[in-house]
Amino acid sequence: xxxxxxxxxxxxxxxxxxxIADAKAIVKQAQRSEFGHYQANGIMGAAKRQKxxxxxxxxxxxxxxxxxxxxxxxxxxxxxxxxxLKPDFLAEALKGLQNSHRLGVDTAQxxxxxxxxxxxxxxxxxxxxxxxxxxxxxxxxxxxxxxxxKVIRANHVGDWGAQFGSLLAYMDQLASQxxxxxxxxxxxxKFYQSASALFRSDEAFASKARSFVVxxxxxDEKCLALWKKFIAESTRHCQAVYDQLNITLTxxxxxxxxxxxxxxxxxxxxxxxxxxxxxxxxxxxxFLDGFIGKDDKPLPAIIQKSDGGYPYMATDLAxxxxxxxxxxxxxxxxxxxxxxQLHLRQVFAVATAAxxxxxxxxxxxxxxxxxxxxxxxxxxxxxxxxxxxVDVLNEAVDRAHRLVDxxxxxxxxxxxxxxxxVVGIGAIKYAELSKNRTTDYIFDWDTMLSFEGNTAPYLQxxxxxxxxxxxxxxxxxxxxxxxxHLTDPAEFRLAVKLLQFGEAINGIIxxxxxxxxxxxxxxxxxxxxxFYEACPVLKATDPHRTSRLLLCHLTARxxxxxxxxxxxxxxxxx
RNA sequence: GCCCUGGUAGCUCAGUUGGAUAGAGCAUCCGCCUCCUAAGCGGAGGGUCACAGGUUCGACUCCUGUUCAGGGCGCCA
Numbered sequence: 001x002x003x004x005x006x007x008x009x010x011x012x013x014x015x016x017x018x019x020i021a022d023a024k025a026i027v028k029q030a031q032r033s034e035f036g037h038y039q040a041n042g043i044m045g046a047a048k049r050q051k052x053x054x055x056x057x058x059x060x061x062x063x064x065x066x067x068x069x070x071x072x073x074x075x076x077x078x079x080x081x082x083x084x085l086k087p088d089f090l091a092e093a094l095k096g097l098q099n100s101h102r103l104g105v106d107t108a109q110x111x112x113x114x115x116x117x118x119x120x121x122x123x124x125x126x127x128x129x130x131x132x133x134x135x136x137x138x139x140x141x142x143x144x145x146x147x148x149x150k151v152i153r154a155n156h157v158g159d160w161g162a163q164f165g166s167l168l169a170y171m172d173q174l175a176s177q178x179x180x181x182x183x184x185x186x187x188x189x190k191f192y193q194s195a196s197a198l199f200r201s202d203e204a205f206a207s208k209a210r211s212f213v214v215x216x217x218x219x220d221e222k223c224l225a226l227w228k229k230f231i232a233e234s235t236r237h238c239q240a241v242y243d244q245l246n247i248t249l250t251x252x253x254x255x256x257x258x259x260x261x262x263x264x265x266x267x268x269x270x271x272x273x274x275x276x277x278x279x280x281x282x283x284x285x286x287f288l289d290g291f292i293g294k295d296d297k298p299l300p301a302i303i304q305k306s307d308g309g310y311p312y313m314a315t316d317l318a319x320x321x322x323x324x325x326x327x328x329x330x331x332x333x334x335x336x337x338x339x340x341q342l343h344l345r346q347v348f349a350v351a352t353a354a355x356x357x358x359x360x361x362x363x364x365x366x367x368x369x370x371x372x373x374x375x376x377x378x379x380x381x382x383x384x385x386x387x388x389x390v391d392v393l394n395e396a397v398d399r400a401h402r403l404v405d406x407x408x409x410x411x412x413x414x415x416x417x418x419x420x421x422v423v424g425i426g427a428i429k430y431a432e433l434s435k436n437r438t439t440d441y442i443f444d445w446d447t448m449l450s451f452e453g454n455t456a457p458y459l460q461x462x463x464x465x466x467x468x469x470x471x472x473x474x475x476x477x478x479x480x481x482x483x484x485h486l487t488d489p490a491e492f493r494l495a496v497k498l499l500q501f502g503e504a505i506n507g508i509i510x511x512x513x514x515x516x517x518x519x520x521x522x523x524x525x526x527x528x529x530x531f532y533e534a535c536p537v538l539k540a541t542d543p544h545r546t547s548r549l550l551l552c553h554l555t556a557r558x559x560x561x562x563x564x565x566x567x568x569x570x571x572x573x574x
Numbered sequence: 575g576c577c578c579u580g581g582u583a584g585c586u587c588a589g590u591u592g593g594a595u596a597g598a599g600c601a602u603c604c605g606c607c608u609c610c611u612a613a614g615c616g617g618a619g620g621g622u623c624a625c626a627g628g629u630u631c632g633a634c635u636c637c638u639g640u641u642c643a644g645g646g647c648g649c650c651a
Contacts (some may be wrong), residue, residue: 027591028590031593031594032594032595041593044593045592047631054631078593080594121651143575161650162651169649241621259651280648280649281648285649290649292576293647294575294579294647296610300621300648300650301649306649309649311649311650312651315651316618338578338645338646339644339645340646341646342645343651344575345578359602365616367578368646369580369644369645370645376643403613404613408611408613416612428580433585435588436588437580437587439580439581439644441586441587442586447585447586447599447600450599451613452598452599452600452613452614453585453598453600454588455611455613457613458614460613464611464613469610472610473610485628507590516590517589519588519589519598523598526598529614529615532610532615537610538610540609552610572613574611574613
């Protein structure tokens with residue numbers, strides 16, 4: 001059940017009945033508590049179109065709605081309709097939530113989604129810049145699956161291209177010097193830096209690196225063997241990060257750039273057949289309307305370079321082709337940085353012109369910005385100035401461990417370890433997910449690893465407080481029987497918020513902004529904390545005690561599910 | 575030069591197809607643990623929503639211009 005939708009339908013119907021064409025109730029959650037729980041804003045716009053008095057029109061709509069046993073309605077201000085849910089209705093709705101395994105969230109019509117996210121470059125270690133795509137994409141995946149969609153995770157890792165030349169040449173050199181490769185590869189970042197340094201300083205090495213690129217692309221067996229060894233090591237590294245981060249990606253979700261190598265000539269042929277290809281300066285290009293470069297010159301999408309090589313435009317087109325035709329996806333989501341916006345626009349446009357994307361299929365780019373340091377300078381991907389993702393995660397867990405030592409010394413070492421992991425990792429992910437920005441964002445160590453205020457630990461803490469209530473008197477939450485009996489304002493606020501979980505979930509999938517769910521959960525936790533202070537649970541007498549226990553259990557379930565959708569774990573004590 | 579983003583409290587950010595008095599967290603200040611976990615609760619201060627016009631009953635939101643910042647614009651990805 002979706003309260004907002006329910007009310008919107010109801011008021012819209014009444015508006016239509018009183019003769020308003022194209023009626024839209026525009027029901028929203030009330031901005032201020034004195035306005036009730038919801039407000040309909042659509043009357044004023046309708047009155048304007050009809051050139052009538054908005055308050056009089058509102059009165060007509062109200063008359064049409066009549067006496068409602070569930071709702072208290074009133075006209076306010078210039079023509080708002082304020083809606084308050086009556087206590088009996090709230091109690092009944094809560095009962096419905098309590099009996100719903102899905103916390104009142106309906107499943108959507110099942111469609112096929114491909115979600116392209118994370119996509120690290122395997123030549124390097126994962127760094128802080130990968131966090132956003134990975135965490136937001138994973139949340140999108142979890143939410144879509146919760147809504148009953150078929151989701152195919154697509155980890156489009158970079159495992160091909162020129163940067164592998166120097167890596168392979170370096171591996172070859174080390175091997176010939178009798179070095180143990182596997183130990184050298186432990187620190188991928190250092191390995192990459194050493195190789196690049198050699199590439200820049202040693203002309204003989206650079207030329208060897210370039211020849212390795214050619215040999216790799218030509219299918220040279222020795223090169224391929226080295227390449228596979230490197231890719232395997234790098235993939236293991238990524239998986240370790242995913243596991244630590246509680247990301248649902250696995251090795252089977254990897255469909256690397258190289259997986260499309262064989263299809264690239266076919267893509268060129270197909271574009272040729274469609275008469276889209278034009279040769280320009282020796283490169284095979286597609287020129288489309290609406291793409292203008294410098295000096296008003298048409299901007300090409302380069303499909304094949306003059307040296308015969310394929311740029312990532314070709315690979316991305318092959319990926320579109322695969323997702324649209326082979327997987328037959330209805331919707332494909334790209335969680336990719338904002339700097340790729342023009343590129344992806346080109347990819348989608350060329351793919352559409354080529355007939356790869358059908359009318360029923362939707363490809364969307366969900367962009368996000370750079371990671372900046374507190375001094376507004378970007379994290380660069382070279383020179384060792386980057387913060388490695390593993391280091392950030394370990395630091396977060398360490399800080400959380402120091403805190404749990406201080407806050408709850410009574411826990412066993414094992415429990416502390418678990419709490420530190422869950423809280424530390426949760427804080428990192430929540431810091432990412434709770435921001436809506438599609439532009440740059442500041443990574444500040446202290447902000448990101450803060451455990452106070454609007455953070456994951458706050459939500460996790462609210463959860464443990466509830467669990468603590470049940471634990472104290474050995475109450476099994478699923479075996480509480482009785483009715484909801486709401487009297488205190490804090491109980492009403494909590495009740496309404498619990499009923500709005502579905503609205504938050506639906507809000508996410510419009511533009512895949514996880515912060516909508518974060519904001520909801522933070523509100524819910526805050527309202528619960530106030531309720532916790534204002535309304536004793538265990539010391540109350542029935543019917544309040546039972547009702548409050550039921551509210552606690554529903555809150556715990558909602559927090560747990562909401563955090564789970566964000567990929568954040570909970571603990572029983574912290 | 576052109577295109578895309580963005581500019582909201584000291585800092586980090588919300589603000590849902592235009593709605594009522596622009597909201598949180600952090601930081602600062604004042605209260606609250608004989609009471610279910612103080613990683614908490616209650617309260618206070620803090621704003622020219624970059625700037626200037628326009629559209630209208632009503633603009634942080636839409637339009638135009640200006641400005642500042644970031645990104646992108648032919649063979650790196």
